[in-house]
Amino acid sequence: xxxxxxxxxxxxxxxxxxxxxxxxxxxxxxxxxxxxxxxxxxxxxxxxxxxxxxxxxxxxxxxxxxxxxxxxxxxxxxxxxxxxxxxxxxxxxxxxxxxxxxxxxxxxxxxxxxxxxxxxxxxxxxxxxxxxxxxxxxxxxxxxxxxxxxxxxxxxxxxxxxxxxxxxxxxxxxxxxxxxxxxxxxxxxxxxxxxxxxxxxxxxxxxxxxxxxxxxxxxxxxxxxxxxxxxxxxxxxxxxxxxxxxxxxxxxxxxxxxxxxxxxxxxxxxxxxxxxxxxxxxxxxxxxxxxxxxxxxxxxxxxxxxxxxxxxxxxxxxxxxxxxxxxxxxxxxxxxxxxxxxxxxxxxxxxxxxxxxxxxxxxxxxxxxxxxxxxxxxxxxxxxxxxxxxxxxxxxxxxxxxxxxxxxxxxxxxxxxxxxxxxxxxxxxxxxxxxxx
Ligand code: DOR
Ligand code: ZN
Numbered sequence: 001x002x003x004x005x006x007x008x009x010x011x012x013x014x015x016x017x018x019x020x021x022x023x024x025x026x027x028x029x030x031x032x033x034x035x036x037x038x039x040x041x042x043x044x045x046x047x048x049x050x051x052x053x054x055x056x057x058x059x060x061x062x063x064x065x066x067x068x069x070x071x072x073x074x075x076x077x078x079x080x081x082x083x084x085x086x087x088x089x090x091x092x093x094x095x096x097x098x099x100x101x102x103x104x105x106x107x108x109x110x111x112x113x114x115x116x117x118x119x120x121x122x123x124x125x126x127x128x129x130x131x132x133x134x135x136x137x138x139x140x141x142x143x144x145x146x147x148x149x150x151x152x153x154x155x156x157x158x159x160x161x162x163x164x165x166x167x168x169x170x171x172x173x174x175x176x177x178x179x180x181x182x183x184x185x186x187x188x189x190x191x192x193x194x195x196x197x198x199x200x201x202x203x204x205x206x207x208x209x210x211x212x213x214x215x216x217x218x219x220x221x222x223x224x225x226x227x228x229x230x231x232x233x234x235x236x237x238x239x240x241x242x243x244x245x246x247x248x249x250x251x252x253x254x255x256x257x258x259x260x261x262x263x264x265x266x267x268x269x270x271x272x273x274x275x276x277x278x279x280x281x282x283x284x285x286x287x288x289x290x291x292x293x294x295x296x297x298x299x300x301x302x303x304x305x306x307x308x309x310x311x312x313x314x315x316x317x318x319x320x321x322x323x324x325x326x327x328x329x330x331x332x333x334x335x336x337x338x339x340x341x342x343x344x345x346x347x348x349x350x351x352x353x354x355x356x357x358x359x360x361x362x363x364x365x366x367x368x369x370x371x372x373x374x375x376x377x378x379x380x381x382x383x384x385x386x387x388x389x390x391x392x393x394x395x396x397x398x399x400x401x402x403x404x405x406x407x408x409x410x411x412x413x414x415x416x417x418x419x420x421x422x423x424x425x426x427x428x429x430x431x432x433x434x435x436x437x
Pocket of ligand 1: 063095153154155180280281282283309311312326327328329
């Protein structure tokens with residue numbers, strides 16, 4: 001079956017394309033991209049004026065919670081949220097129960113993903129057995145089973161020696177080591193960013209240096225081993241400084257930032273709802289200088305990817321005192337509107353850079369297919385409605401959990417449709433003109 005997406009603005013930085021083009025999809029593959037392509041029996045879909053056709057977005061940091069915490073999320077509900085949020089693929093973190101530290105758990109996740117048959121799922125394995133920070137997991141086994149990276153996310157890799165060994169082994173299999181960068185001694189029992197807001201609210205805080213120490217450690221060990229070190233959910237300006245220096249020195253270090261860290265500051269802990277546990281995540285919302293540093297790193301190219309750290313938690317778990325609530329917020333269905341509103345419409349970046357952050361670079365970092373509309377590539381396509389007014393409604397999220405600080409926010413820019421392997425898996429009910437898709 002052939003479909004011709006006609007007349008949209010195609011933004012495909014991997015091929016240097018930013019302009020009006022047609023995209024021909026043949027079965028599960030991209031067949032051609034060009035001006036005024038012949039119809040040749042294809043079903044024609046006229047892309048509405050102003051809409052943008054991009055290679056499918058890839059969220060490289062998602063907690064799908066299955067196996068073991070299906071009351072928060074499942075592979076099926078999480079991948080439904082992904083396609084509704086414009087993501088054609090997600091990489092899922094190993095802090096499930098049991099931890100994804102062996103081929104059986106990886107196979108289970110992949111079986112659930114095949115059954116759901118929505119967004120593609122790339123499992124990320126654990127660095128250490130049970131993510132306990134003692135014994136290295138069997139990294140060759142994880143690679144064979146289909147894992148694309150390793151991490152002990154939720155916690156930092158326990159010691160510098162373990163991280164060194166992880167980098168050495170993962171390097172042999174061409175996988176990055178992703179670290180939740182944090183110095184545990186400096187974190188202590190902190191639940192917020194150390195600063196004015198934490199002091200005013202009486203909450204124990206952790207400084208940006210807590211994260212930056214982990215970034216420094218990883219960058220030094222990436223240099224030592226020659227392997228690829230990736231910084232998860234970067235939030236502190238000192239971390240960005242270290243990443244920039246590492247890159248300048250030719251070290252294989254990359255980093256991602258989450259939408260909440262380029263949008264919010266720790267002022268959200270005090271207002272509009274004081275002690276709102278939907279403002280509690282790790283790393284925490286930081287002060288304005290850190291948020292602004294993330295924006296500058298996005299603008300100047302030193303940040304590689306936007307990843308959500310989608311961390312679903314049940315209402316009953318979040319509906320407790322701030323210091324007792326679990327860390328994390330959902331992000332799959334708010335990331336694209338936040339990025340369009342805060343980055344593109346704010347004039348900080350243009351669309352090709354956004355596609356780099358959400359598609360090209362995540363594919364490159366994880367070495368997975370996608371990130372391109374080159375003929376022969378999988379037909380994974382995200383269509384944006386950049387001027388659509390989106391009102392975030394927590395209760396209406398596809399995710400099984402609703403823990404978002406963005407409930408009620410109005411944002412400019414949204415997802416019009418999501419196509420995975422040539423199958424249209426999401427069409428935004430409020431956009432007109434995509435019925436043929
Ligand atoms: O906020 C967070 N939530 N940070 C993490 O590192 C883990 C995650 C989770 O699993 O809930
Ligand atoms: Zn983390």
